[in-house]
Amino acid sequence: MVTIHLADNEPGDLVVPADDRGLAYGDGLFETILVHNGVPQLLEAHCCRLLEGAARLGIPLTAEELQQALARVSHRMSAVPARQVLKLLLTRGSGGRGYRPPASPGPRLITSVMPAPPEPPEAGVAVVISEIPLTVNPRLAGIKSLNRLEQVMASRAMPDDCYEALMCGEQGDLREGTRTALLYLWQGRWFTPPRDRVAVRSIMLSHVEYGLSREGVPVSEGELFPAQCWQPEFGGLFLLNSVIGAVPVQTLDGRKLPRPEQLATIVSLAKQPEEFR
Amino acid sequence: MVTIHLADNEPGDLVVPADDRGLAYGDGLFETILVHNGVPQLLEAHCCRLLEGAARLGIPLTAEELQQALARVSHRMSAVPARQVLKLLLTRGSGGRGYRPPASPGPRLITSVMPAPPEPPEAGVAVVISEIPLTVNPRLAGIKSLNRLEQVMASRAMPDDCYEALMCGEQGDLREGTRTALLYLWQGRWFTPPRDRVAVRSIMLSHVEYGLSREGVPVSEGELFPAQCWQPEFGGLFLLNSVIGAVPVQTLDGRKLPRPEQLATIVSLAKQPEEFR
Numbered sequence: 001m002v003t004i005h006l007a008d009n010e011p012g013d014l015v016v017p018a019d020d021r022g023l024a025y026g027d028g029l030f031e032t033i034l035v036h037n038g039v040p041q042l043l044e045a046h047c048c049r050l051l052e053g054a055a056r057l058g059i060p061l062t063a064e065e066l067q068q069a070l071a072r073v074s075h076r077m078s079a080v081p082a083r084q085v086l087k088l089l090l091t092r093g094s095g096g097r098g099y100r101p102p103a104s105p106g107p108r109l110i111t112s113v114m115p116a117p118p119e120p121p122e123a124g125v126a127v128v129i130s131e132i133p134l135t136v137n138p139r140l141a142g143i144k145s146l147n148r149l150e151q152v153m154a155s156r157a158m159p160d161d162c163y164e165a166l167m168c169g170e171q172g173d174l175r176e177g178t179r180t181a182l183l184y185l186w187q188g189r190w191f192t193p194p195r196d197r198v199a200v201r202s203i204m205l206s207h208v209e210y211g212l213s214r215e216g217v218p219v220s221e222g223e224l225f226p227a228q229c230w231q232p233e234f235g236g237l238f239l240l241n242s243v244i245g246a247v248p249v250q251t252l253d254g255r256k257l258p259r260p261e262q263l264a265t266i267v268s269l270a271k272q273p274e275e276f277r
Numbered sequence: 278m279v280t281i282h283l284a285d286n287e288p289g290d291l292v293v294p295a296d297d298r299g300l301a302y303g304d305g306l307f308e309t310i311l312v313h314n315g316v317p318q319l320l321e322a323h324c325c326r327l328l329e330g331a332a333r334l335g336i337p338l339t340a341e342e343l344q345q346a347l348a349r350v351s352h353r354m355s356a357v358p359a360r361q362v363l364k365l366l367l368t369r370g371s372g373g374r375g376y377r378p379p380a381s382p383g384p385r386l387i388t389s390v391m392p393a394p395p396e397p398p399e400a401g402v403a404v405v406i407s408e409i410p411l412t413v414n415p416r417l418a419g420i421k422s423l424n425r426l427e428q429v430m431a432s433r434a435m436p437d438d439c440y441e442a443l444m445c446g447e448q449g450d451l452r453e454g455t456r457t458a459l460l461y462l463w464q465g466r467w468f469t470p471p472r473d474r475v476a477v478r479s480i481m482l483s484h485v486e487y488g489l490s491r492e493g494v495p496v497s498e499g500e501l502f503p504a505q506c507w508q509p510e511f512g513g514l515f516l517l518n519s520v521i522g523a524v525p526v527q528t529l530d531g532r533k534l535p536r537p538e539q540l541a542t543i544v545s546l547a548k549q550p551e552e553f554r
Contacts, residue, residue, distance in 0.1 A: 007295065012371055015292035016300060018284065018387050023293060024366070025425035026303030057426075058433060089301070094289055097394065099425060099455050100432035110295050117374065137412040137427055147424035148302035148376060149334075150414055152369075155377035156335060178376050 002061055003093070004069045006076075007112035011087060014110060022091030022108070025099060026147040029053045034116065034243045035084040038077045042242060043070075045203045050088060053143045059092050059107050069109050076113040083116035085243060091146070116243060122267070124250030124259070125163035125239070127177070129226060130154035134167035134175050134199060142201035151178040151199070164239055166252075169197060173223045177239055181205040183246070184224055185235030185260055191222040204240040204270060211269035229257060236260030245270035279338055280370070281346045283353075284389035288364060291387060299368030299385070302376060303423035306330045311393065311520045312361040315354045319519060320347075322480045327365060330420045336369050336384050346386050353390040360393035362520055368423070393520060399544070401527030401536070402440035402516070404454070406503060407431040411444035411452050411476060419478035428455040428476070441516055443529075446474060450500045454516055458482040460523070461501055462512030462537055468499040481517040481547060488546035506534060513537025522547035 007013045021027035031050050034041045047066055054061040069088070077084060089110040095102040132154040140147075150167070155178045158165040164177040175193050176182055181202030183192050190212065192205060209219045228234055229252055236258045237249040246266045249257050260266065284290045298304035308327050311318045324343055331338040346365070354361060366387040372379040409431040417424070427444070432455045435442040441454040452470050453459055458479030460469050467489065469482060486496045505511055506529055513535050514526040523543045526534050537543065 005295065010296060011301075012294045012296035014295035016295050017289045018282065018291040018293050018366070018389070019287060019289035020300065021429070023297065023300040023368070024288075024307070024423065025429050026423055027426060027429050030301070057430070089295070091300075098432070099428045100435070101429060112295070132416050133414060135412040135414040137410060139409050139430060140426060145426050146301065146303055147426045149304060149417060149422055149424045151376045152298070152302050152304050152378060153334070153416060155375070158377070 002065045002107045002109050004065075004072060005108060005110040006072055007110065010114050011089070011110060011112040014112070016091075016108060016110070017094055019094045020091050020108060021093060021096065021101065022089070022146050026145060027057070027101070028059070028089065028091035028146045029057065029144055030090070030146060031088040031144060032243060033086040033088070035077045035086050035113065040070075040077070040086050042203055042207060045206065046088075046242070049144065049201065049203060050090060053145070054090060056143060057092070057145070058101070059090060059105060061090060061107060061109070065109070069111050073111040073113060083119075085114050085116050087112050087114070089146075120163055120244055120247040124248040126161060126251045127164045127166055127239070127249050128158060128162050128253055129174070130157060130165040130167050130178070132157060132167065134169055136197055136199050138196070141196055141198065144200050154178045173225055176200070180239035180241045180244070182224065183208065183219070183238040183240060183266070186222065186228065187233045188235060190217065190219040191224065192219055193224055194221045202240060204242050204245065208240060208246060208266060208269045226252070230255065234258065236263070238266055240270060279342045279384045279386050281342075281349060282385060282387045283349055284387065287391050288366070288387060288389040291389070293368070293385060293387070294371055296371045297368050297385060298370060298373065298378065299366070299423050303425075304334070304378065305336065305366065305368035305423045306334065306421055307367065307423060308365045308421060309520060310363040310365070312354045312363050312390065317347075317354070317363050319480055319484055322483065323365075323519070326421065326478065326480060327367060330422070331367060333420060334369070334422070335378070336367060336382060338367060338384060338386070342386070346388050350388040350390060360396075362391050362393050364389045364391070366423075397440055397521055397524040401525040403438060403528045404441045404443055404516070404526050405435060405439050405530055406451070407434060407442040407444050407455070409434060409444065411446055413474055413476050415473070418473055418475065421477050431455045440524075450502055453477070457516035457518045457521070459501065460485065460496070460515040460517055460543070462539075463499065463505065464510045465512060467494065467496040468501065469496055470501055471498045479517060481519050481522065485517060485523060485543060485546045503529070507532065511535065513540070515543055517547060
C-alpha cells in the first residue's frame with residue numbers, strides 16, 4: 001500500500017529516507033498540475049498519466065489511493081484566484097536488491113502545493129536549440145519519470161534570457177522542449193513531432209488537440225527539422241505544457257519566427273476548462 | 278559547499294528533503310565501493326569517477342570535501358574480514374527553477390556502509406538478454422548518474438534464478454549488464470563493448486585491463502552480437518564490477534557458454550590489491 005506524504009507547502013518541508021528508490025535510481029514518476037481558483041486543472045488526465053506510468057513501471061498505485069492523496073491535499077489549494085502548482089511525486093519506496101525492486105514494493109506518494117511560476121509574455125518567448133541530444137528509451141517513452149538528467153543538463157546550458165531549450169533526436173529533428181511539447185504550422189496545417197519519440201506525453205498537447213478536433217481541425221505527426229523553420233511553408237511554433245498553457249515562440253536561436261496566424265485560437269484552447277467554472 | 282550526511286548504517290537511517298534534485302530529477306551520482314578488512318578497494322579510482330562525473334554535471338564537489346566525507350565515514354568500516362559496501366551518493370541539493378539548477382547549488386553527499394551481498398558462485402552464473410534496450414545519451418555516457426530506470430526495469434524483468442540481465446543497443450549488440458561490465462574472448466583475444474556506448478564506465482574493467490596490460494595482453498573494443506556467442510571463435514564471457522570482481526557467465530538465455538580458458542587469471546586480476554595488504 002502506498003504511503004501518502006503531504007508537504008505543508010513546498011516539498012522541502014518533507015523528508016524521505018535516503019534509501020528511497022526514487023532518489024537512488026530515479027525509480028518513480030511525477031505530475032505538475034496547474035491549480036486555478038483552488039481547482040486542479042485537467043486533473044483526470046494527469047491522474048490517468050500517473051496511473052498508466054505506474055502500471056508500466058510496476059509501481060502499485062490504485063486510483064482510490066490517488067484519490068485519497070488528492071483529498072488530503074485539497075485544503076492546501078487556495079480558493080482565491082491565485083495560480084498554484086500541485087506536484088505529485090510517486091516513488092517505488094525503499095527496498096530491493098540494488099536495481100532489482102522488491103516483489104511487493106511500498107510506494108511513497110508525495111504531494112505538495114506551491115505558487116505557480118510567472119506566466120510567459122503573451123507575445124511569445126525566445127528559445128534555443130540545445131546541444132544536449134534527447135535519448136528516448138522506447139520502453140519508457142511518454143512516461144514522466146524521475147529520470148530527467150538530460151532535461152536538467154539542457155536547462156542548465158540555456159542562456160539566462162531564454163525561456164526554453166528545444167531538444168533534438170539523433171538525426172537533428174526537434175522533438176520537445178525540456179518542459180514543453182511542440183505544436184507547429186506547416187503549409188497551414190498543424191503538426192507535432194511523432195509521439196513515440198518524445199520523452200513525455202503532454203497532457204496540454206492532447207487537450208489542445210482535442211479542442212482543435214472539435215472544430216474539425218486535425219493535428220498530424222511530422223518530424224520537424226530546424227531548417228524547416230526558415231522556409232515559407234512554416235507558419236509558427238507553440239510551446240505547450242500544463243502550467244503555462246500555450247505560448248508562441250518568437251525567436252529560435254535568435255532568428256525571428258513567423259507569428260502564428262491562429263495564435264488566439266491555440267492560446268484560448270490551452271486555457272483550461274475549470275478556469276471558467 | 279557540500280553538506281555531508283552520514284548514515285548510522287544503511288542509507289535508510291538518513292533522510293533528505295523531498296525537494297532534493299536527486300529525488301526530483303535523478304540530478305546526481307553515486308559510487309558503490311567494496312570494503313574489505315575495513316579498507317575501501319580501488320578508492321582512488323572511485324573518487325576520480327565521482328569527481329569527474331560531478332564536473333561533467335556541474336555539481337561543485339572538491340577532492341578535499343570528498344576526503345572529509347570519507348574521513349567521517351571511515352570508523353563505520355569494520356576492520357574484521359567482513360565484506361562491506363561503502364555507498365557515496367551525491368546530489369545537486371535543493372533549489373532551482375524546475376529542471377534549471379540554481380547558479381550556486383548546495384550539493385548533498387550521503388555516505389553509508391552496509392554488508393556486501395553474497396559473492397556469486399565461482400563456477401559462473403546464469404544470465405539472460407534483456408528485452409529492455411539500453412539508451413545512452415552521448416553527453417552522459419560513462420557517468421554513474423542517479424538516472425537508472427532502464428537498469429531497474431531490466432532487473433525487474435529478470436527471472437529469479439538469473440544473476441544478471443544483459444542490455445543491448447538499438448542494433449542488438451550486447452553493451453553491459455544492469456550492474457556489470459562485459460569482457461569476452463574472441464579468437465583468443467580479449468574484447469569489451471565500445472566504451473562510448475555504455476552507460477557506466479567500469480572501474481573494475483579498467484582495473485582488470487590494467488592488470489592484463491602489465492602482462493602484455495591487450496583488451497580491444499569490439500561489438501558483441503548474441504549470435505557470436507555460439508560460434509567456435511567465442512572463448513567465454515565475464516561480468517565485472519567493483520563489488521563482485523569478475524565472474525564467468527555459465528549460461529546465456531539457458532544455453533551453455535564456453536568456460537573461459539584464462540578464468541583463474543581474470544578472477545585473480547579482479548581481486549583488489551588492498552585485499553592483500
